[in-house]
Amino acid sequence: MSPGGRGTAHRWGGWLLVLAGAGAGLLIFHLIVMPRFVRHGEEALVPDLRRIPASEVDARLRAAGLRRGTMTRATDEKVPMGQASRQSPPPGARVKRGRAVDIVVSLGAETQRVPELEGEGLVHARFLLEQNGLREGRRRTVRTRERPVEKIVAANPRPGTPVRGRATVDLLVSAGPPPERFLMPDLRGTPIEDAIGRLEAAGVNVEAGGSGRGMGLVRSQAPAPGTMIETGDRVELEASR
Numbered sequence: 277m278s279p280g281g282r283g284t285a286h287r288w289g290g291w292l293l294v295l296a297g298a299g300a301g302l303l304i305f306h307l308i309v310m311p312r313f314v315r316h317g318e319e320a321l322v323p324d325l326r327r328i329p330a331s332e333v334d335a336r337l338r339a340a341g342l343r344r345g346t347m348t349r350a351t352d353e354k355v356p357m358g359q360a361s362r363q364s365p366p367p368g369a370r371v372k373r374g375r376a377v378d379i380v381v382s383l384g385a386e387t388q389r390v391p392e393l394e395g396e397g398l399v400h401a402r403f404l405l406e407q408n409g410l411r412e413g414r415r416r417t418v419r420t421r422e423r424p425v426e427k428i429v430a431a432n433p434r435p436g437t438p439v440r441g442r443a444t445v446d447l448l449v450s451a452g453p454p455p456e457r458f459l460m461p462d463l464r465g466t467p468i469e470d471a472i473g474r475l476e477a478a479g480v481n482v483e484a485g486g487s488g489r490g491m492g493l494v495r496s497q498a499p500a501p502g503t504m505i506e507t508g509d510r511v512e513l514e515a516s517r
Contacts, residue, residue, distance in 0.1 A: 318372055318373050319370045319371065319372065319373065320340050320341040320342050320370070320371055320372070320373045320374075320375070321340060321368065321369075321370060322340070322342065322363075322365050322366065322367055322368060322369045322370075322371055322377060323336050323337070323339075323340050323342075323367065324367035324368070325337075325360045325363045325367070325377070325379055326355075326359075326360055326361065326362070326363065326367070327355060327356075327359045327360065327361075328359060328360050329358055329359055329360075330347070330358055330359065330360060330379075330381045331358075333347075333360060333379060337377055341373040341374065342371070342373070342374065342375055342376070342377055343374065343375070343376050343377070344376065344377060344379065345376030345377055345378040345379075346376075346378045346379075347378075347379055347380075347381060348378075348379075348380050348381070349380070349381045349382075349383050350380050350381075350382070350383060351382070351383045351384065351385060351386040352382040352383070352384065352385070353385045353386075353441050355382035355384075356382060356384060357382055357383055357384035358381065358382065359381070359382050360379045360380065360381055360382070361380050361381065361382040362379065362380040363377055363378065363379045363380070364377070364378045364379075365377060384440070385440035385441040386409070386440065386441060387438050387439070387440055388408050388409050388410060388438070388439050388440070388441075388443065389408070389435075389436055389437065389438050389439070390408075390410065390431060390433050390434065390435050390436060390437045390439060390445055391404045391405070391407075391408050391435060392435040392436075393405075393428045393431045393435060393445070393447070394428050394429065394430060394431065394435070395423065395427060395428060396427065396428050397426055397427060397428075398426045398427075398428065398447070398449055401428050401431075401447060405445055409441075409442060410439065410442065410443055410444070410445055411442055411443070411444045411445070412444065412445065412447060413432075413444030413445055413446040413447070414444075414446045414447075415446070415447045415448075415449060416446070416447070416448050416449070417448075417449050417450070417451040418448055418449070418450065418451060419450075419451050419452065419453060419454035419455075420450050420451075420452075420453065420454070421453045421454075422450070423450035424450060424452070425450055425451060425452040426449060426450065427449070427450045428447055428448070428449060428450075429448040429449065429450050430447075430448040431445050431446065431447055431448070432445065432446040432448075433445065455479075455506035455507040455508055456478070456479065456506060456507045457504060457505070457506045458478065458504075458505065458506070459501075459502055459503070459504060459505075460497070460499050460500065460501055460502060460503040460504075460505050460511070461474070461501060462497075462501035462502075463475075463494045463497050463501075463513065464493075464494050464495065464496065464497065464501075465493050465494060466493060466494050467492075467493055467494075468484060468492055468493065468494055468513060468515040471494050471497075471513055472484060472513065475511055475513075478507065479507030479508060480505065480507065480508075480509055480510070480511050481508070481509065481510045481511070482510075482511050482512075482513060483510060483511070483512045483513070484512075484513045484514075484515060485512065485513065485514045485515070492515035492516040492517060493515065493516050494513050494514070494515060494516075495514050495515060495516045496513075496514040497511065497512065497513050497514070498511070498512045499511065
């Protein structure tokens with residue numbers, strides 16, 4: 277081949293390489309770059325709808341190129357009533373434009389009612405509170421003839437009151453009847469057994485010394501005659517030998 281022919285072939289070869297490179301570039305652009313660009317334009321970023329009033333959800337989704345899917349309602353201890361508490365897909369997810377986003381709207385904390393507790397024993401009252409999703413709060417005792425020992429006298433909040441969540445209920449519990457008060461009689465010279473019987477019948481604790489039960493007469497007593505005492509107090513008697 278002549279030098280001129282070889283030069284022409286060389287130039288044609290260079291042009292063919294340029295055209296081949298340009299073709300490959302166009303092919304990569306159409307097969308890889310363009311689809312990614314088009315897909316990016318079809319994507320949307322899911323907004324955070326949590327704690328947004330349900331009435332504003334649709335507008336937020338439309339602004340993001342999305343739409344609302346199913347809307348359900350459920351109790352929630354932390355999110356106020358009427359606000360979105362959960363969503364799917366989650367905030368920040370990239371999805372296809374026009375996709376539906378499901379949300380759960382809070383009904384607020386679950387409402388319970390205080391059960392009837394008055395007259396119940398303390399153990400059963402605790403059971404009733406747990407059964408209703410409630411807890412025992414402060415407990416106070418009171419001397420009363422209206423209820424036996426460890427029976428519920430009153431509850432706060434009162435029975436039937438609606439409360440939210442794991443609320444506490446304060447209890448007023450009977451400690452039994454108030455003590456009886458009376459003047460200490462003069463038991464000196466009384467047979468010790470008779471004196472002990474009288475005091476124990478009045479609810480007084482007796483400690484007898486000297487000759488002990490069943491023998492002798494009361495020689496001394498404490499407290500002294502005429503002293504104000506009440507049930508549950510202790511009286512000491514000393515008997516003659």
